[in-house]
Structure formats: structure tokens, C-alpha cells
Amino acid sequence: xxxxxxxxxxxxxxxxxxxxTARAAESVAVTSARATATLVxxxxxxxxxxxxxxxxxxxxxxxxxTYWRNxxxxxxxxxxxxxxxxxxxxxxxxxxxxxxxIEGPLATYAYTGDLLLPVTITGAKGPxxxxxxxxxLVCANVCVPESGAFRLSLPAGDGAPSAQARLFTAAxxxxxxxxxxxxxxxxxxxxxxPGLTDARSAWFAAExxxxxxIGAKQTLLQTPEGLVLRLRTAHDFQPDAKLPGVLTVTDxxxxxxxxxLVATPGAVVLPTQAVAAPAWTxxxxxxxxxxxxxxxxxxxxxxxxxxxxxxxxxxxGLAGRGGGRRRPMxxxxxxxx
Numbered sequence: 529x530x531x532x533x534x535x536x537x538x539x540x541x542x543x544x545x546x547x548x549t550a551r552a553a554e555s556v557a558v559t560s561a562r563a564t565a566t567l568v569x570x571x572x573x574x575x576x577x578x579x580x581x582x583x584x585x586x587x588x589x590x591x592x593x594t595y596w597r598n599x600x601x602x603x604x605x606x607x608x609x610x611x612x613x614x615x616x617x618x619x620x621x622x623x624x625x626x627x628x629x630i631e632g633p634l635a636t637y638a639y640t641g642d643l644l645l646p647v648t649i650t651g652a653k654g655p656x657x658x659x660x661x662x663x664x665l666v667c668a669n670v671c672v673p674e675s676g677a678f679r680l681s682l683p684a685g686d687g688a689p690s691a692q693a694r695l696f697t698a699a700x701x702x703x704x705x706x707x708x709x710x711x712x713x714x715x716x717x718x719x720x721x722p723g724l725t726d727a728r729s730a731w732f733a734a735e736x737x738x739x740x741x742i743g744a745k746q747t748l749l750q751t752p753e754g755l756v757l758r759l760r761t762a763h764d765f766q767p768d769a770k771l772p773g774v775l776t777v778t779d780x781x782x783x784x785x786x787x788x789l790v791a792t793p794g795a796v797v798l799p800t801q802a803v804a805a806p807a808w809t810x811x812x813x814x815x816x817x818x819x820x821x822x823x824x825x826x827x828x829x830x831x832x833x834x835x836x837x838x839x840x841x842x843x844x845g846l847a848g849r850g851g852g853r854r855r856p857m858x859x860x861x862x863x864x865x
Contacts, residue, residue, distance in 0.1 A: 553690035554585075558676030562592045562666045567658070567678035568644075568692040573685025576653045580687075581696055582680065583646040584608055584662050586639075592666045593638040596626035598735050600636035600742045603671070606645060606664040616651040624702040625774050625786040626733055628742070631667070635743030637733050644699040654684045704774045704788035709754065711775075711789045714796035715767035719775075721789070722754040726779045730757055734773040738764030751799045758798075768793050 555567040563586050570581040584606065586594060595603040610618040623645070629638035649658070663675040709723040717740060719732055730748050734740045744760035755777075772790045779785070 553680070553682075553692045555678040555680050558674075558678070560672075560674055561589065562668075562672060563588050563594075563664075563674060565662070565664075565674070565676050565678075567660050567680055568695060569658075569680055569682060569690055570693045570696045571685075571687045572682065572690045573687055574652045574654060574656045574682045575685065575687030578687045580649040580652050580656070580682070581646055582649060582658060582660075583644045583696065583699070584660065584678075585692075585695065586643040586645075586664065588640055588643065588666065591668045593629055593640045593668075594643065594664050594666050596637035596639065596733070597621070597623050598637055598733070598737050600629075600638075600737075601634040602631065603636050603638070603667065604665045604673075606662060608645065608647065609661045610647070610649075611659040611661070612649065613652075613656060615653075616649060616656060619648040619650070622646045622648075622699070622703050624699055625704055625776055628731070628733075630743060635741075637742070642695075644695050646696055646699055646703075655682065657681050702786060704786040707775065707787040707789040709787075709789075711791040712794040712796055713767075713771045713791035714794065716796075717759040717761040717765065718796040718798060719757040719759055719771075719791055720754065720794075720796040721757075721775070724755045724777065725750070725752075727755050727777050728780045728782075729778045730755060731776045732757055732759060732773055733776070734771060736764070736771065736773075738762050739771055740765065749799045751797075756796060756799060 553569040553572050558565045565587075566585045568583050568585045570583075574580055586606075588594065595605050597605050599605055606621075608621060612618060624639070624643070626637035626639060629636045649656075658680045660678045661675070662678070663673065665671055665673050707721070709721050712720045712722075714720070727748065727750070731746055732740075733742075739762055741760040741762050747758040749756040749758065757775075770790050770792055772788070775787045775789055777785045777787065
């Protein structure tokens with residue numbers, strides 16, 4: 529009997545070991561009614577000389593949100609503090625592009641849903657113990673501060689992608705890339721990005737608190753040289769200082785691009801008209817002109833002259849009779865009309 533059970537027990541042990549390995553790249557969760565938080569890794573093992581990517585993952589309940597690095601008119605950004613072995617260093621958070629959240633009279637830069645805050649770790653050469661202490665604020669009708677302590681112990685290996693690597697790929701798609709176009713910020717808050725011409729809509733989030741009115745309308749203008757976005761300056765705007773931030777651009781195909789730019793102070797020449805209208809509206813004046821021309825041609829055709837003459841005679845007859853009872857007029861049209 530023992531001989532029969534031994535292979536079965538060995539198989540169960542192997543299955544259990546495989547299950548533990550599959551979960552090795554995600555820590556034990558800290559859970560509340562508002563959010564579930566874990567520490568995740570893009571790989572199950574540490575490869576010597578390779579960078580290691582880890583992240584705080586927040587799965588926010590429907591209706592709840594947390595905040596960007598600049599929360600805006602209210603809120604607090606998540607705070608991450610790592611404890612790592614000697615010689616191992618954690619870089620800055622790669623903040624995904626936020627969205628605008630209106631909270632009554634306040635406007636904030638926020639995140640909802642499944643959020644990943646990635647960090648790149650360098651200097652790990654073997655088995656690495658990663659500890660993270662984090663705090664974050666979640667808000668709906670009320671705001672609740674939350675926090676947690678997380679730990680991952682990753683063995684040495686080839687650094688192959690983990691089951692959580694797909695989360696990092698999704699986060700990278702929303703992480704702003706450096707803008708290939710230089711930007712200028714005028715003293716009136718006009719943001720110019722010469723070279724960026726394919727934009728159906730655009731929206732700018734400033735990294736510096738108090739630099740712009742977050743909830744104010746941002747008017748998109750186009751010039752032959754590129755994009756101009758009219759921003760409304762706020763109390764801490766400095767016209768002689770650089771303004772870093774994230775520009776979210778939607779092109780004419782509906783594709784969103786997230787650009788990180790640092791606008792330098794300079795003159796911005798404003799165009800005389802707003803962003804180009806859709807193609808069908810651009811042709812409206814031409815269509816109206818053609819319709820007017822068609823009406824003129826129709827009324828000047830030979831087949832219309834007899835009708836005009838009959839109407840004139842009829843009106844004259846009515847005037848001669850002092851506006852008596854009108855008799856119906858027969859419709860007379862020449863052949864071919």
C-alpha cells in the first residue's frame with residue numbers, strides 16, 4: 529500500500545510546488561472593501577546583471593479612485609518605500625498617464641480600476657528579498673487612507689517572465705514616452721508643440737501643483753507648424769519656469785498617445801482659428817454655394833419663363849379687381865420641362 533501511495537504523494541508534492549512557483553511573483557494581498565493591494569514582479573527569478581521590475585498593484589473597487597503624482601486640487605499620491613539588500617537600488621515610480629476626475633468643485637488627476645505602479649530595481653545578483661511599505665488614499669464620496677507591508681523573496685534564475693508580466697505590458701502602454709517634439713509654454717499659459725500636427729484632441733496634465741487650473745477647458749488650436757493648447761494658469765504658475773507634464777493626444781484615427789514633455793518658457797503665437805472641423809463640415813460652404821447656383825440656373829431655364837409670366841399676369845389681374853376672389857391658375861409648362 530505504501531508503495532502505491534508514494535508515487536501519488538510525489539505527484540501531489542510536485543503539483544503543489546508548481547502552484548507555489550506560479551504565485552511566487554505576487555505577494556500576499558492586503559485587502560479592504562475599497563481596494564486589494566499586492567507587490568508583483570515581472571519575473572519569478574533574478575538573473576545576475578539584469579534589471580528587475582516590480583510594482584505595487586492596486587485593484588480598486590468600482591466607484592473608488594486613487595491619485596497621480598500630482599493629485600490636483602485634493603488628494604494624496606501613493607507613497608512607496610523599499611527595503612532592499614545592500615547594493616540593490618529601486619528607481620522612481622513609472623507613473624501611468626492619469627485621467628481627469630471631477631469631485632464637486634474640485635478637479636483631480638486620478639486612477640480607477642486595476643492600477644500598476646512599476647519600479648525598476650538594479651544591482652540584484654542572486655536571490656533577492658524585496659520589502660515594500662506603501663500607503664495610498666482611496667476616494668469616492670469619502671476618502672479613506674490605506675497602507676500595507678509587502679514582501680517578495682525571488683530566487684536566482686534566468687529571469688524569465690512571470691505570470692504577472694502581462695500587467696507590466698499593459699502598464700507600459702499607458703506610460704508616457706519622452707516627446708520627440710520640443711514644447712514651449714507662453715506667459716499666458718499657451719502650450720505649443722511644433723511638429724505635432726495629427727491631433728483630433730489633446731489634454732495636458734501638469735506635474736507641478738498649482739501651475740494650471742485642472743478643471744478648466746483646454747482649447748486645441750492648430751497651426752501649420754503644430755499644436756497649440758490654451759491652458760488657464762493658476763496661482764503657482766511661473767511664466768519664467770519650465771513646466772513638465774503629460775500630454776494625452778488622440779489622433780484622427782482615434783489612437784491615444786501619451787507624451788512626457790518639459791515645456792520651456794517662450795513666446796507662443798496663437799492661430800486665428802481652432803482645430804480643423806471634420807471633413808463633412810468643411811464642405812458645407814461649398815455645398816451651399818452649389819445649391820444657390822442650382823437655384824439660379826433652375827429659375828433662369830426657358831421652361832420657367834412662361835410660369836413667371838403667368839404669375840405676373842395673374843397678380844396684375846388681382847390688383848385690377850381690387851383683390852377679389854383668386855381663381856386657380858393652371859400650371860403651364862413647355863414641352864421637355
